[in-house]
Amino acid sequence: MGANFEGARRPSVAFVTLGCAKNEADTARMRSRLAEAGFALADDPGLADAVVVNTCSFIQSATEESIEAVFDAAGLPNVEAGAPLVVAGCMPARYGDDLADELVEARAFLPCSREDDIAVVMADALGVSLPLPDVREGREPLGGAAEGREGGARAALPYAYVKISDGCDRFCSYCTIPFIRGRYRSFTLEQVRSEVSSHVEAGVREIVLIAQDTGRWGEDFEEPSSLAELVSTLAEEFPDTWLRVMYLQPEGVTEAYLDVVAEHANVCPYFDIPLQHVDAGILRAMNRTGSRAEFERLVERILSRVPDATLRTTLIVGFPGETEELFEELCDFVEEGLFDYVGVFPYSREEGTRAARLDGQVDEDEKAERAQRLRDVADAASAPRIAARIGREMDVIVEGAEEDGQIYGRAMCQAPEVDGVTYLPSGEPGEVVRVRIGDTLLYEMEGE
Numbered sequence: 001m002g003a004n005f006e007g008a009r010r011p012s013v014a015f016v017t018l019g020c021a022k023n024e025a026d027t028a029r030m031r032s033r034l035a036e037a038g039f040a041l042a043d044d045p046g047l048a049d050a051v052v053v054n055t056c057s058f059i060q061s062a063t064e065e066s067i068e069a070v071f072d073a074a075g076l077p078n079v080e081a082g083a084p085l086v087v088a089g090c091m092p093a094r095y096g097d098d099l100a101d102e103l104v105e106a107r108a109f110l111p112c113s114r115e116d117d118i119a120v121v122m123a124d125a126l127g128v129s130l131p132l133p134d135v136r137e138g139r140e141p142l143g144g145a146a147e148g149r150e151g152g153a154r155a156a157l158p159y160a161y162v163k164i165s166d167g168c169d170r171f172c173s174y175c176t177i178p179f180i181r182g183r184y185r186s187f188t189l190e191q192v193r194s195e196v197s198s199h200v201e202a203g204v205r206e207i208v209l210i211a212q213d214t215g216r217w218g219e220d221f222e223e224p225s226s227l228a229e230l231v232s233t234l235a236e237e238f239p240d241t242w243l244r245v246m247y248l249q250p251e252g253v254t255e256a257y258l259d260v261v262a263e264h265a266n267v268c269p270y271f272d273i274p275l276q277h278v279d280a281g282i283l284r285a286m287n288r289t290g291s292r293a294e295f296e297r298l299v300e301r302i303l304s305r306v307p308d309a310t311l312r313t314t315l316i317v318g319f320p321g322e323t324e325e326l327f328e329e330l331c332d333f334v335e336e337g338l339f340d341y342v343g344v345f346p347y348s349r350e351e352g353t354r355a356a357r358l359d360g361q362v363d364e365d366e367k368a369e370r371a372q373r374l375r376d377v378a379d380a381a382s383a384p385r386i387a388a389r390i391g392r393e394m395d396v397i398v399e400g401a402e403e404d405g406q407i408y409g410r411a412m413c414q415a416p417e418v419d420g421v422t423y424l425p426s427g428e429p430g431e432v433v434r435v436r437i438g439d440t441l442l443y444e445m446e447g448e
């Protein structure tokens with residue numbers, strides 16, 4: 001069925017984005033492709049000519065949330081009246097053709113590997129021909145700024161996520177990502193640089209480099225390169241922009257990378273290193289490397305080169321074979337207080353993964369209880385580290401104001417969306433203000 005878009009009116013497309021920052025970066029890329037092809041971009045899915053739900057399917061609960069979002073979008077009056085609904089991202093990648101029978105509300109499916117074809121798929125779904133008439137005013141800057149998470153509404157945030165690669169070759173035994181996203185593929189320096197440049201031109205002050213495994217960037221090129229080279233190139237080319245690297249696996253913390261962080265004032269001294277566990281046996285069953293002693297040495301190595309480093313990690317509790325004793329060891333490690341921020345996730349038994357077939361599966365209630373216990377331990381261990389920032393001076397990028405007018409921003413030690421914010425007496429969004437930390441309340445800071 002073709003819609004009638006008369007005259008200069010361009011069909012508009014709105015997105016609903018679920019899942020992690022990597023999905024947000026994919027949404028930003030799809031929006032750019034649509035804008036390049038002449039589509040208009042709408043913020044409100046209820047008022048758009050077409051709606052894309054960019055799904056997450058990493059674990060079962062994320063799949064359920066995505067399905068609910070698809071049903072919600074299908075129930076919008078404009079969609080019920082015929083606006084096409086496109087389901088993109090991880091869910092079509094994971095479930096393939098089976099989805100078409102389950103989600104009859106969707107007009108088309110677009111797995112991660114085909115997201116760059118969004119304009120063709122959208123033109124087909126709307127019954128319009130490409131190229132659309134060239135209407136330049138109101139175009140999005142390429143790449144787009146970070147997208148507000150709630151309800152997919154766009155907000156003019158001073159940071160943007162830039163994906164430096166896709167896929168993963170690690171095959172951690174519990175993880176579906178290598179099956180959903182495919183093998184590791186670094187994006188070229190030119191691609192990354194041009195995306196960063198378009199964000200900087202649009203006024204973005206902080207670039208968050210993301211991937212499933214950022215530390216391996218460049219290893220797959222004919223002439224191999226490295227994350228250290230990428231970050232130092234970007235740091236020198238964009239000296240007024242903060243650069244932050246997320247999802248750095250322990251093996252990715254090379255001496256060369258530590259040097260780059262230590263030597264560039266605009267590279268956040270921030271290390272987000274997923275450890276997942278500290279028991280060597282559990283790590284082997286996860287198809288990962290390391291041990292508690294190795295991770296302790298890793299932290300020492302980072303701090304000896306970057307003494308003001310902020311450290312974040314993620315841990316999985318209730319992995320098959322995790323006895324109460326092994327869980328206690330994990331708690332004991334967190335109690336050491338080596339990390340400023342600790343993300344805790346109960347193990348999710350995912351169909352098709354090796355870990356799902358392992359003996360020693362832990363009861364769901366027990367997993368939830370362990371996750372809460374470890375979160376409490378992490379809060380108690382982190383609070384003094386955050387409080388130790390009182391009295392220090394820091395630059396803060398102003399992000400916006402809360403409903404009650406309270407202005408807030410983030411310092412280099414706070415990654416977007418996960419680490420809390422710094423409350424500020426004044427400031428304009430996008431401005432960098434110098435403050436003294438006057439107080440902290442668990443993860444939040446107050447700047448004077």
Ligand code: SF4
Pocket residue numbers: 168169170171172175176177178212213
């Ligand atoms: S590193 Fe492991 S957990 Fe992360 S995406 Fe790759 S396989 Fe999954």
